[in-house]
Amino acid sequence: MKEREEPVYVGIEEPAEIRRALLESSKSLIKILQQQEMGRQRREQKHRLMRGLKATMKELTRLLAELKSQMPKVRISSLPKKPKPVALLPQKSKIVPKEFKRPEAERPREMQLTEAQKLERELKDIEDKLSKLG
DSSP states (O other): OOOOOOOOOOOOSSHHHHHHHHHHHHHHHHHHHHHHHHHHHHHHHHHHHHHHHHHHHHHHHHHHHHHHHHSOOOOGGGSOSSOOOGGGSOOOOOOOOOOOOOOOOOOOOHHHHHHHHHHHHHHHHHHHHHHHHO
16 A cells, blocks of 8 residues: 655745745846836837838839939030029929828837736735835
């Protein structure tokens, strides 16, 4: 027959100090996780802004090509040597530039906020427990 093993209990010296040390290490771990989350959010924002910049540059390149195609083809050697007075130049219709729209800052996703909020809540709980201990 098998003997039933009895659980072994060990006394812990200074349990309050050990608990305090565990809570403080949990607190520092949560702060590290918060910093990591903020870094991830910054990277995502950077990627979004870079995609927007690339799209804007593509649009500018297209508009510049369109402008060049509409400009008259003139050889430099056929241009007159003496410039004409500015007042005698014929007036042409002005080209109105397209209004530049600055992309609005996107709101972070709720999931990202909830992750940061969870970490903040855990940090607050640990700080409360630490204050109760001493």
